[in-house]
Amino acid sequence: MPLSTAHVATDRPARYVKQLISHMGHKATAELTGAGRGTVTFRQGTCSLTSTRDELILIAAAPELDSLAGVQDVVTRHLVRFATQEEIHVEWTAPTAGDALEIVTPAVGDYLLAHSTPADQVLTELAVATREATGRSAGMQVSPDEGALLEMLVRLAGARRAIEVGVFTGYSALCIARALPADGSLLACDVSTEWTDIAQPFWERAGVRERIDLRIGPALDTLRALPEEPAFDFAFVDADKDNYPAYCEEIVPRLVPGGLLVLDNVFLGGTVLDPAFQEEDQRAMRRVNDALARDDRLDCVMLPVRDGVTLARKR
Numbered sequence: 001m002p003l004s005t006a007h008v009a010t011d012r013p014a015r016y017v018k019q020l021i022s023h024m025g026h027k028a029t030a031e032l033t034g035a036g037r038g039t040v041t042f043r044q045g046t047c048s049l050t051s052t053r054d055e056l057i058l059i060a061a062a063p064e065l066d067s068l069a070g071v072q073d074v075v076t077r078h079l080v081r082f083a084t085q086e087e088i089h090v091e092w093t094a095p096t097a098g099d100a101l102e103i104v105t106p107a108v109g110d111y112l113l114a115h116s117t118p119a120d121q122v123l124t125e126l127a128v129a130t131r132e133a134t135g136r137s138a139g140m141q142v143s144p145d146e147g148a149l150l151e152m153l154v155r156l157a158g159a160r161r162a163i164e165v166g167v168f169t170g171y172s173a174l175c176i177a178r179a180l181p182a183d184g185s186l187l188a189c190d191v192s193t194e195w196t197d198i199a200q201p202f203w204e205r206a207g208v209r210e211r212i213d214l215r216i217g218p219a220l221d222t223l224r225a226l227p228e229e230p231a232f233d234f235a236f237v238d239a240d241k242d243n244y245p246a247y248c249e250e251i252v253p254r255l256v257p258g259g260l261l262v263l264d265n266v267f268l269g270g271t272v273l274d275p276a277f278q279e280e281d282q283r284a285m286r287r288v289n290d291a292l293a294r295d296d297r298l299d300c301v302m303l304p305v306r307d308g309v310t311l312a313r314k315r
């Protein structure tokens with residue numbers, strides 16, 4: 001489904017969101033989805049509206065290029081009409097396919113890999129063993145640059161107790177565990193022994209086996225069985241996407257103030273931006289992305305790293 005965005009510089013972004021939602025509610029389905037955010041669903045497509053400090057961000061989507069142009073036109077005309085006190089310019093990007101979002105071009109991806117600390121021997125061999133043992137599923141593994149980012153975040157946070165939801169063959173767990181102090185611990189949750197068995201010899205070789213407490217079973221059960229008190233400094237969520245909202249609900253109260261929650265795949269290949277995708281995974285990811293951004297227990301930043309990474313720090 002084609003998508004197009006417009007970043008409109010303005011002093012009144014939140015006010016325009018309210019005006020557009022209230023006015024368009026007469027002819028379309030229009031709702032406020034949070035502070036300074038809303039969505040309008042027309043017959044020919046949708047437009048999501050987000051206000052930042054000095055911008056109104058519009059994302060239009062429609063099944064065809066013609067209908068996309070119709071959505072852009074109606075939103076632009078109304079916005080310009082509401083802007084009686086300032087001159088605003090609405091410039092839409094060329095349409096792109098929402099389900100094939102390429103955030104980083106391959107050349108840039110190669111360049112940034114070449115200029116980040118490379119994966120060491122153990123991680124490299126773990127990646128090879130994962131490809132050999134799991135075939136196409138190996139794509140679930142975090143990339144070397146994301147692994148290096150996790151390791152750096154754990155060190156920067158000075159984390160001692162960490163949780164991981166979604167271990168697979170243990171690459172990200174290894175990155176997290178080795179950034180913990182010698183007496184630190186990583187509670188690692190997964191449902192599969194077939195995949196986590198591959199991890200064990202590599203954790204052993206990296207000298208972090210003792211720090212990792214692997215729990216096999218649905219991660220929600222494992223999390224809910226933990227005392228509901230702030231005890232963890234770091235959490236990484238990279239498992240079944242439909243459970244992301246529930247994972248965050250369980251993890252946030254268990255983070256200490258200053259603790260960091262990291263979520264992987266928050267773009268779901270670009271499909272979260274495209275209202276044509278309405279599977280449970282996409283709906284859950286949109287819910288969690290919206291909820292974290294307006295959760296007043298957290299400071300939140302979404303990064304265009306690989307498939308999208310959100311960092312949420314507990315206040």
Ligand SMILES: C[S@@+](CC[C@H](N)C(=O)[O-])C[C@H]1O[C@@H](n2cnc3c(N)ncnc32)[C@H](O)[C@@H]1O
Nearest residue numbers: 140141142166167168172190191218219239240
């Ligand atoms: C994307 S992979 C994790 C990749 C891993 N972080 C890495 O870097 O290699 C997702 C993992 O989540 C696990 N998983 C799926 N549903 C789960 C659930 N309900 N509870 C716990 N783990 C689950 C899968 O078995 C799989 O190993």
